[in-house]
Amino acid sequence: MFYLEKEHFNPYDTFECGQCFRWKPVNGAYVGVVGGAVLRVFEAGDRFAVEVVLGEMDALALERYFDGAQDYGAIKGYLLEKDHWLKLAVASGAGIRLLNQAPFETLLTFILSSNNNIPKIKMAVADLCERYGTFLGTYEGEAYHAFPTVEALVSFTIDDFKVKGAGYRNKALFETVQCIYREGLDLNLPYALDDLAAKAFLKRFYGVGDKVADCVLLFAYEKKNAFPVDTWVKKLMRELYGVPDVQSAYDAFASAYFDRYGGYAQQYLFHYMRNLKATGKGD
DNA sequence: TTTCAGGTGGTGC
């Protein structure tokens, strides 16, 4: 069993903030697939417990997945001193942890996210795994599948990628898988590359632009200063910080203002904006 | 029946 302190972790904040699409609430707990394992996260007294219910995952891998190397006290302390909005955002999303996910899965998942919405992204990822992923077993009457590998997907046609909810993005999935295979690309390479080179590595793929590339840098390659700029983030930069509605202005503001904790700032602020909308208090 | 969704690639200037 692996444990996370409540001060810097909450399943809802972490799993519903849009960084991952394979976790779902089950009987008051959260169940999700990570690599070849199925995990269950539940409240255990003054902290949360992570139990491996199917497959295997060692403590080191769990710690890495849950971003255990980072000092969240220090990150939050740095951000909430910045301004009023970050103070509110950090408080409202105090349970967010940035998960360190597998590169191939994160790449394909965020290709599916473009001009899409969260329920449909989840649907597409689930269908992709169900069809082409390795069966991991059954837990509480529910079947679980791993995310498919490059090798498993490379023989499929463009039509095979028309999974439920994918729509026209099937072409991007197909092209990306083909490109990785054809060029014999090592998806572990970007870990060792600097930010610019890593981003260029990702943008070679059809269907990967600035936003998707930044998401993969942040959620898979542990580039914690990556700052994905989507419509929500643009909105909050305009409305909270008075940034003009020009792409270059958004980029310049993000790197100058949030510095090395850009990814964390983005998640706290994003979470905050979405919750404002969800509770009907904001616009 | 429309409209919208956590963008991207293609086109035209």
Place this chain on the structure above:
DNA sequence: GCACCACCTGAA
């Protein structure tokens, strides 16, 4: 460079 625009499709 930058401004448009089409694009699958489930849900409201």
